[in-house]
Every structure is written in structure tokens, then in C-alpha cells.
Amino acid sequence: MSRLNLEQLPDVILTLDFGGSGTKGIVQIKGGRPYSIWMEPAVIEATPASLGFQTRNLGNAYPENTAWVGIDDDYRAVGYLARSSYGATPGLRPRKFELAVYKTLAVVWVIKQKYKLPESFQISLALLLPPGEFEDSALLKPMLKDALIEFDTPTGILNASLVGYECFPEGAGIYAMYCKNTGEAIRRKVIAIVMLGYRNASVIISRRGILNRGKTTNLGMAKMVEKVMERTSGLEVEQLTEAIVNAAFELKPQHFYSICTSNSHQDSDVEKIISAVSTSRAEYVIMLANWLKEVLPHPNELDELIICGGTADYLRTELDDMFPVTPIEWHGGVEIPQSLNEKWLGNRLADVWALSVYHRIKVKTITRGVEEKITE
Incomplete structure (x- = not known):
């Protein structure tokens, strides 16, 4: 790459997925390799005085x-700070774009701190939104552009210039990489991309390479956790979710002892939790199967299914049973580089990683075009 081309690249290329279980991102600083970033999903209002008091921890904690x-x-606290100091919940009810501005700004500040960037720099963004909320992307761009120009942070005012912006429906990153790997055959197939996350379930249909707008429902794994909470008492959502995922099919007492709040009735409480998880999982699978039956093409018409998202791994056995005939490509065949998996997010990074590859190539292609015009 020529020196002129390198200078034209933005300082930060960032791809974000505003998942209900956390904000996942892939960041590349100019001249560096890609890195993953993850922040808890909570956002909550707070006073400047209260937040200013929190700066005492800056030297002792990760940004x-x-x-x-x-x-x-x-003013908003974001991520772990919002949850630990202000009791914020994951915020699953608002549409994702409503909190996306604060989450994006927080990630930008974290990047600035981790990579020791100056107070002013250029950034190119690629974002993922649920298909059912994709129209919100038109509202999000001007909000982000205005907010990034000047915003307050724990280390003072930060100025980021938005020089590139793209927004895609969830699953688009995996689909783009799948198309690249599949080649010409994509133009002859009917393919469904099923994205199962913590908050939402989404479906996009590709008919001979032409994507529809997609559909989204609130049947993410949070629906199952909600059902378990209704059948139990005294549990914390985050701890319960982690215990359920760790237990998977092996609903053994040792997975749930640590989340019980009662010492005197621990054995009976654990037994009740296990029963609630088993019943809720079965109900959740039925609800999800009924919705997928409504929105997916008939099995005789469908050539292939791409199933992705963190919840997909949890329900892999049931999903295999749902589609006994249709070939399934899990996570679109996307492989996560080990260097990006330091937070053990695994396949939950597949969509945002795949989209980041596309986004970086596009940014460099546009930059190369600018270079050619300058040198003409």
C-alpha cells in the first residue's frame, strides 16, 4: 500500500453489533490488525456530578x-458501569437504534483509551440492526454524525469525524461471506438466513441472490429466560442466563447451586429451577418453531438454511430436528480467527466479524479511488 493511500484511510474502522447480551465489535486502527471488543448492553441516565465521581476508578479498571x-x-452510563453502579437492566424493550448512539460513543471512547488515540480522529462505521428495525438506520446516521463531532467522556471532550457509514440487517455479514465463498451458485438457490440472538430472532430470504427485507420477532433466548423467571423467585437474569447456557442439555444441580439465594432450601430451589428450565425450553422451542414455519419458504422450495447467532448453538439439537430435510450451514461456515476470540464469544462474533471483513475491503477500495483521483 502506498504512503498516500495509508494517509487517506480513516484512523478507526469499526463494525458493531448491538446484541441484547452485549455490544460486540471489531475494530481496526490504521496500520494495525483487527481486534474484538465487547461491552455489556446496559445504558442508563446519570448526572454529570455522579459520573464525574466515577472517574476515580479510571486508573484501576479497563475502560x-x-x-x-x-x-x-x-449523560448516560454505559455497559458494566451502568449495571454495577446504577442498577441498569440490559434494555431489551427499546428498539436498538434508540440506545445505539450512546453505545457507539462509549465504544469509540474505549477504543481511544485502549489504543491511546488523540482527542480528535476519523472513523468509519458499519452497524448491524435487526431486519425489523432496519428502517431506523436512516434516523441513526445523522444522530451519530452529530453526536460524534463533540461528546463528553471520563477523560474529557472527544471529537470523532464520521467519514464512512453503512448499516445492514443482522445476518448480512454472514450472508456476504457466504456469497463470496459460494460464488455463482448463490444465483440459483433459495436460501434462508436465520439469526437467533438473545433479544431477537430474525429471518432474511435470498431468492437467486435477491434479498428480501426480512422479518424480526422478540423470540430470542431472553423469551425463554423470562419464562424461567416466571416459574422461580429470587434469581438474577444475568446469572440465570449464564447458568442455563453453561448447563446446556445437562441440567445438573451443580450448574445452579451458585445462583440460589436461599441456603436453607437450596436443594429444593435447585430442583425447582431445573424443572422450570426444562419446561421453559420446551415451550420456547415450540414458539420458535411455529414462527419459523410461518416466515420460512416451504421445505420443498428451500435449498439451504444458514442458522447463526449465540442461541442457535444452544438449540442446535432442536433446530436439527426442525429441519430434517433442508441442509443447514451453521454460522454460514464463518471461522473466527483465534486472535479475536480472547473474550470467548465464539460464534457470537461470526456476523460482526464477517461484516467487518466486507467493510474494511470497501473502505480500502474507496480510499484507493480517492488516491487515484488525487494523483491524476
Whole structure:
């Protein structure tokens, strides 16, 4: 790459997925290799005075755990700080774009801290939204552009210039990489991309290479956790979710003892939790299967299924049973580089990683075009 081309690249190329279980991102600093980033999903209002008090922890904690942002008079704690100091919940009810600005600004500040960037730099963004909320992307761009120009952070005012912006429906990153690997055959197939996350379930259909707008429902894994919570008492959502995922099919007492709040009735409480998880999982699978039956093409018409998302791994056996005839490509065949998996997110990074590959190539292609015009 020529020196001129390198200078034209933005300082930061960032791809984000605003998942219900956490904000996942792939970041590449100019001249560096890609890195993954993850922040807890909570966002909550807070006063500048209260947030200013939190800066005492800056030297002792990772920036992901001390993030807050201020846009004019609107101040928000984000991620771990929002949950631990202000009791914020994951925020699954609002549409993702409503909190995306604060989450994006927080990630940008974290990147600035981790990679020792100056207070002013250029950034190119690629974002993922559920297909059912994709129209919100038109609202999100001007909001982000204005907010990034000047916002408050734990280390002072930060100025980021948005020089590139793209937004895609969830599953688009995996689909783009699948198309690249499949080649011409994509134009002859009917393929469904099923994205199963913590908050949402989404489906996009590709008919001979032409994508539809897709559909989204609130049947992410949070629906199952909600059902378990209704059948039990005294449990924390985050701890329960982690225990359920760790237990998988082996619903053994040792997976749930640590989340019980009662010492005197621990054995009976664990037995009740196991029963609730088993019943709720069966109900959740039925609900998800009924929805997929409504939105997917008939099995005789469908050539292949791409199933992805963290919940997909948890329900892999049931999903295999749902589609006994249709070939399934799990996570679109996307392989996560080991260097990006330091937070053990595994396949939950597949969509945002695949989209980041596309985004970086596009940014460099555009930059190369700018270089050619300059040198003409």
C-alpha cells in the first residue's frame, strides 16, 4: 500500500453489533490488525456530578468497565458501569437504534483509551440492526454524525469525524461471506438466513441472490429466560442466563447451586429451577418453531438454511430436528480467527466479524479511488 493511500484511510474502522447480551465489535486502527471488543448492553441516565465521581476508578479498571458519555445535557452510563453502579437492566424493550448512539460513543471512547488515540480522529462505521428495525438506520446516521463531532467522556471532550457509514440487517455479514465463498451458485438457490440472538430472532430470504427485507420477532433466548423467571423467585437474569447456557442439555444441580439465594432450601430451589428450565425450553422451542414455519419458504422450495447467532448453538439439537430435510450451514461456515476470540464469544462474533471483513475491503477500495483521483 502506498504512503498516500495509508494517509487517506480513516484512523478507526469499526463494525458493531448491538446484541441484547452485549455490544460486540471489531475494530481496526490504521496500520494495525483487527481486534474484538465487547461491552455489556446496559445504558442508563446519570448526572454529570455522579459520573464525574466515577472517574476515580479510571486508573484501576479497563475502560470498558468505566464508560460514560455526555451529549449536550444528556449523560448516560454505559455497559458494566451502568449495571454495577446504577442498577441498569440490559434494555431489551427499546428498539436498538434508540440506545445505539450512546453505545457507539462509549465504544469509540474505549477504543481511544485502549489504543491511546488523540482527542480528535476519523472513523468509519458499519452497524448491524435487526431486519425489523432496519428502517431506523436512516434516523441513526445523522444522530451519530452529530453526536460524534463533540461528546463528553471520563477523560474529557472527544471529537470523532464520521467519514464512512453503512448499516445492514443482522445476518448480512454472514450472508456476504457466504456469497463470496459460494460464488455463482448463490444465483440459483433459495436460501434462508436465520439469526437467533438473545433479544431477537430474525429471518432474511435470498431468492437467486435477491434479498428480501426480512422479518424480526422478540423470540430470542431472553423469551425463554423470562419464562424461567416466571416459574422461580429470587434469581438474577444475568446469572440465570449464564447458568442455563453453561448447563446446556445437562441440567445438573451443580450448574445452579451458585445462583440460589436461599441456603436453607437450596436443594429444593435447585430442583425447582431445573424443572422450570426444562419446561421453559420446551415451550420456547415450540414458539420458535411455529414462527419459523410461518416466515420460512416451504421445505420443498428451500435449498439451504444458514442458522447463526449465540442461541442457535444452544438449540442446535432442536433446530436439527426442525429441519430434517433442508441442509443447514451453521454460522454460514464463518471461522473466527483465534486472535479475536480472547473474550470467548465464539460464534457470537461470526456476523460482526464477517461484516467487518466486507467493510474494511470497501473502505480500502474507496480510499484507493480517492488516491487515484488525487494523483491524476
